[in-house]
Amino acid sequence: MVEKKETQFRKRDLFYLVPLWFISLIAPDPYLYHKKGFKKKDIFYLAAICLAPLIWSDSHFHHVMVLAGIYAILALGLSLFMGYAGQISLGHAAFFGIGAYTTAILTTRYAVPTLLAFWASALSAALIAHLIGRPILKLKGYFLALATLGFGEIFLVIVRESAPLTGGVIGIFGIPWFSAMGFSFDTYLRQYYLAWGVVTGLFIFSKNLVRSKVGRALLAVATSQDAASSVGINVSKTKLEIFVLGAAFAGWAGSLFACIMSTASPEAFSLGFTILVVMMVILGGMGNLYGPIAGAILLTWLMDFLGKYQEYSLPIYSVILILLLIFFPDGIGTRLNVRIIYLIGYWAKKRKRDKGKL
């Protein structure tokens, strides 16, 4: 009897199978070499990103997606450092903050064009990352996490205390809209395309990176540093490079954030924010570049949704995160694929068994 129950193919499995099959068309699998190049799926994603604001053309959607795009840039940089190089950084929000403040100070105090400030932000974040990365990246695991955490807190204190430059606790207001060559990104729709344009560019850059020798060096460093140095990979240089790159990404994100929110204040770069970005990377799936973007979109919408229930938002938020981590420990994308493969295998075996019986 028991066996019979097991072999029974339930028709409702088809209901799971069809959407899952559809998801498997879109969901990327991260590992296989030949799948690391660009695929047709990517055109689908790009089209979805381009068309989404036209289909849902309310300003709220645009605004949330702009934020999601900015967080996606941040998460992308962090994912290179965490997911690929296998290190931990809890100070990433500080680089975001450095980017935002660089843009804020340059544009409001010195009337520098935003496009120039945009590049300067990435540069200053990268420079500071290079300075602190040298000593800090010698640490491993928990110690690295603590050191980067400490760096984030120190940055916050410096920002709060140096009021003449950064405006202290209040922050800096009146940062102009982002504009490039006379074109001002002053509506939410334009900002959407700006943010997601940057995401697309950086995504292509990162994707090229991970399918080239740099990506392989990163993965090698993550698994076995001894083996990595045995083939001539300079472990500390590899880690430093990717840390600096992640910081530059964060600097760009911060610059965009400052232009779009037109303020830069210390609350935006607190520890809570760092944890949020780390969650985006973990939720989306480590070692996969689509993951952090998906995670950023998901968590931004979750925050937006929970904003309606202000008092309860924190516990609800935590419960949702805990549930997601229990059921999707490797990230949402990764887990879905495993389930699809399992189900398709189950279905195929079932068909075979039935034929054998007949």
Place this chain on the structure above:
Amino acid sequence: MSLLSIEEIIKEYDGIRALDRVSLKVEKGSIKGLIGPNGAGKSTLFHLISGVEKPDSGKIYLKGREISSLEPHERSSLGIGRTFQTIQVWGNMTVVENIMAGMNRRLKGGLLSCGLWLPWIRRSEKEALREAKEILDSLGLLGKWESIASQLPYGKQKLLELGRALAMKPELLLLDEPASGLTLAEIEQLSQHISQVRQEEVTVFIVEHHMGMVMEIADEIAVLHNGELIAEGTPEAVRKNPRVVEAYLIRRSRNETGGSSS
């Protein structure tokens, strides 16, 4: 001039002398074996050559250049490839990527040019993929080129490690107990590959417990015992050397009744 020469190396751990004034030479194009009972200091010597640890005194020369103070990755850039006693393949990459990562030092391109996927990066990637497949083909792993490296069986992972070390085109290849944990058939296969390697003008320095294998493929054998070099010479000479017999073979056959030693 010999490819690798080690002079008067001393290494101590907490006052215990793991290596006591060991001097060795590895000639270019040869296969040199290093044997000795457990705890004789073989692995320590390997760590010193590959740079994982630094000697307390003494010098190591590669092609006449002193390398005692270089970092591991600098030494491998100079042409020292190695495999590990416990397998260290990169389980988060596919088999072919493992090999391509092994070519890292030979591929051009930095962060920026790789990210922008400039034409020469594209070409060198294509070339690297082709070459990696060739290496896999010669090792008989081509059928598995797309599977995740950690999913390969143990013996194949050992072969993959060898392939990765070969991919960096080393001049000196250090093999740390390549036969440990392998079946006889796999050892046979491995010896063939190692003999093949030599035809590509790679010098091999091999630490091994499996006496049969070393005696068969090595041109010259050095024997360590309690941190001292007690014998050096051709396999026949070493086998007949009374000190070696005393230190190694007798003890071994006593410990393993009907042991596999030849």
